Amino acid sequence: MTVARQRFTVLQRALHWLMAVCILAMLFIGVGMVSTLTPKYLTLVQIHKPLGIAILVLALIRLGVRLRDGAPALPSDLPEPMKLAAHLSHYIFYALMIVMPLLGWAMLSAASYPVVLFGSWHLPSILPLNDGLHTLLWNAHHYLAFVFFALILLHLAAALFHALVRRDGVFATMAPISMRKVK
Amino acid sequence: MPQSILSEMRAKIGSLIVIAVIVGASAAAFAYTAGWLTPGRLTPVKVVDALAPPGGPALGHRRNHAKGICFTGAFQSNGAGASLSTATAFAAGHYPVIGRFNLAIASPDAADVTARVRGMGLQIATPNGQVWRSAMITAPIFPVSTPQDFYDLLRASGSKDPNAMKTFVAANPEFGNFVQWATTAPWTSSYAEDRFNSLDSFIFVDGSGQHQVVRWSLIPIASLVPISPGDLAKRGPNYLESEIADRVGKAPQSWTLAVTVANAGDQTDDPSKAWPADRRTIAVGTLVVQQVEPEANGPCRDINFDPTVLPAGMMTSNDPFPAARSAAYAVSYDRRTAEAADYPRTATGGTP
Numbered sequence: 109m110t111v112a113r114q115r116f117t118v119l120q121r122a123l124h125w126l127m128a129v130c131i132l133a134m135l136f137i138g139v140g141m142v143s144t145l146t147p148k149y150l151t152l153v154q155i156h157k158p159l160g161i162a163i164l165v166l167a168l169i170r171l172g173v174r175l176r177d178g179a180p181a182l183p184s185d186l187p188e189p190m191k192l193a194a195h196l197s198h199y200i201f202y203a204l205m206i207v208m209p210l211l212g213w214a215m216l217s218a219a220s221y222p223v224v225l226f227g228s229w230h231l232p233s234i235l236p237l238n239d240g241l242h243t244l245l246w247n248a249h250h251y252l253a254f255v256f257f258a259l260i261l262l263h264l265a266a267a268l269f270h271a272l273v274r275r276d277g278v279f280a281t282m283a284p285i286s287m288r289k290v291k
Numbered sequence: 292m293p294q295s296i297l298s299e300m301r302a303k304i305g306s307l308i309v310i311a312v313i314v315g316a317s318a319a320a321f322a323y324t325a326g327w328l329t330p331g332r333l334t335p336v337k338v339v340d341a342l343a344p345p346g347g348p349a350l351g352h353r354r355n356h357a358k359g360i361c362f363t364g365a366f367q368s369n370g371a372g373a374s375l376s377t378a379t380a381f382a383a384g385h386y387p388v389i390g391r392f393n394l395a396i397a398s399p400d401a402a403d404v405t406a407r408v409r410g411m412g413l414q415i416a417t418p419n420g421q422v423w424r425s426a427m428i429t430a431p432i433f434p435v436s437t438p439q440d441f442y443d444l445l446r447a448s449g450s451k452d453p454n455a456m457k458t459f460v461a462a463n464p465e466f467g468n469f470v471q472w473a474t475t476a477p478w479t480s481s482y483a484e485d486r487f488n489s490l491d492s493f494i495f496v497d498g499s500g501q502h503q504v505v506r507w508s509l510i511p512i513a514s515l516v517p518i519s520p521g522d523l524a525k526r527g528p529n530y531l532e533s534e535i536a537d538r539v540g541k542a543p544q545s546w547t548l549a550v551t552v553a554n555a556g557d558q559t560d561d562p563s564k565a566w567p568a569d570r571r572t573i574a575v576g577t578l579v580v581q582q583v584e585p586e587a588n589g590p591c592r593d594i595n596f597d598p599t600v601l602p603a604g605m606m607t608s609n610d611p612f613p614a615a616r617s618a619a620y621a622v623s624y625d626r627r628t629a630e631a632a633d634y635p636r637t638a639t640g641g642t643p
């Protein structure tokens with residue numbers, strides 16, 4: 109699926125950076141909202157749900173674009189284990205971007221909460237009321253959120269390592285604006 | 292070593308330090324947001340922990356208002372509420388209800404007479420998928436003004452320091468009004484004779500987008516027969532649940548849902564302050580309780596009567612409690628639903 113291209117397409121880069129901002133915001137909103145009793149709690153919850161669903165929609169579009177457009181090849185001198193780590197982490201990212209919002213939606217459904225996005229606009233329930241299911245989904249949403257954040261930190265470190273230390277052009281493949289290749 | 296390699300190594304080490312700082316700062320910002328670096332922050336978990344009785348919480352049960360019994364029935368809307376809010380529950384009609392009578396106490400095994408305050412959880416659902424939940428109590432005012440004060444009250448009442456409550460009362464004079472009510476208001480021997488009050492204020496939005504700040508109450512149709520706490524105790528520790536089950540078994544029990552509209556300048560952000568008695572009050576319909584079922588297998592068991600679950604046409608106001616309650620009820624709900632094994636579903640005579 110890798111093609112001989114220098115960079116991800118404009119659409120891929122736009123989706124990557126837009127979603128990076130949204131996902132980081134979601135993780136901070138998530139841990140922030142569950143640790144406060146102030147009226148901020150409700151505001152954050154009211155952002156968390158629609159933004160999470162927006163991420164689900166964007167992730168599905170992004171998956172389609174990725175299958176259509178592919179990705180530039182990694183540098184041939186990159187050690188095999190690092191290539192494997194890069195590919196594996198991208199699979200996990202795609203899985204998390206799709207699974208996290210579904211877990212949130214399903215968890216609320218299994219607790220019989222209405223899944224309100226804006227005003228009278230709400231999503232249908234996708235599961236019956238069930239305490240066991242709710243617990244399972246809640247745990248998954250909770251622990252995977254931390255896995256997600258840890259993986260983002262690793263990804264951030266790797267991206268900067270490519271940009272600042274290896275200077276191998278990998279960062280430029282995803283850079284929002286064209287960078288002159290430094291090598 | 293040649294100069295150029297040395298300077299290149301220095302640059303690489305510099306870059307690695309930059310990376311470590313960026314990643315470290317991101318992790319620290321996350322930890323700060325999650326409250327891990329600020330142990331002083333009042334979190335929902337802390338408040339819920341503080342609700343636990345000395346022997347620890349009753350696993351599988353609500354962390355407050357733990358003793359209760361489910362009911363189902365209907366809300367018969369008379370259409371009058373439509374002038375205040377576009378909520379579909381106010382269009383004339385009958386809407387299904389799930390609710391729960393309960394005692395404001397953290398132990399499910401407490402004797403009825405040990406709970407001065409009683410409560411009702413209520414859900415009204417309309418066919419378009421809109422849900423209105425509310426959790427109301429019999430006290431006409433809340434004991435404290437803010438969620439932080441509520442936490443302080445829990446800490447003081449659970450404290451071994453004999454002066455803790457004295458210090459609390461001195462710092463929270465509004466608590467005296469609650470004590471005044473608690474010591475002088477009549478007790479009843481039936482949930483059917485109790486009045487349940489939202490206490491918190493909410494905003495109703497009407498068809499022209501106009502906002503009104505309101506509170507509401509369920510006023511019993513059954514007349515109040517006062518009973519002394521001593522006599523209530525003599526009827527047994529679980530009298531209220533068997534009484535309401537018998538009573539509803541014989542005939543449905545009803546309450547009028549009355550919405551009170553604040554005047555400009557009324558204290559809308561503090562449930563410890565009653566509004567003057569002459570405020571415009573509109574009867575918007577009747578709650579009819581048609582069936583009572585034990586909680587263990589009842590339809591209310593796994594419902595969180597979170598007061599911020601509101602239909603379109605209603606919003607939270609500047610009252611800080613609903614947000615705090617929503618956060619705390621979620622923690623209680625997450626815990627109790629994860630503890631199903633500790634609360635056998637077929638206990639206390641429930642139908643399997």
Ligand code: HEM
Nearest residue numbers: 124128131132174194198201202260264267278279281282
């Ligand atoms: C916050 C959440 C983020 C997520 C979920 C994420 C996800 C991804 C994914 C899935 C890819 C593979 C390409 C694709 O198919 O789209 C990718 C590539 C990339 N990302 Fe991110 N990213 C995030 C944040 C960041 C940040 C903060 C940086 C840099 C500072 C970054 C730099 C890069 C670079 C340079 C690539 C291309 C390198 C490669 O192909 O291995 N990303 N990202």
Ligand code: HEM
Nearest residue numbers: 134135138139142157160161163208209212213250253621
């Ligand atoms: C990319 C998507 C999402 C991410 C990264 C995310 C992340 C998080 C995080 C970090 C938390 C706090 C976990 C904790 O500390 O316990 C959280 C909690 C929560 N999330 Fe999400 N979330 C996402 C999508 C959603 C969606 C779509 C919904 C619902 C429609 C949702 C509903 C919730 C709820 C209700 C909680 C609070 C759970 C509780 O403690 O009761 N999330 N989320």
Ligand code: HEM
Nearest residue numbers: 353355356391410411412426427438489490619620623624
């Ligand atoms: C910050 C203040 C408050 C805290 C921390 C708090 C805490 C709790 C908790 C943890 C529960 C159990 C929820 C569940 O597991 O479903 C509960 C239930 C309840 N609370 Fe509160 N509460 C507060 C204020 C109030 C106020 C102001 C009222 C009434 C006006 C109220 C009335 C009720 C009622 C009626 C229930 C039982 C609902 C049911 O049947 O499920 N609470 N409360």
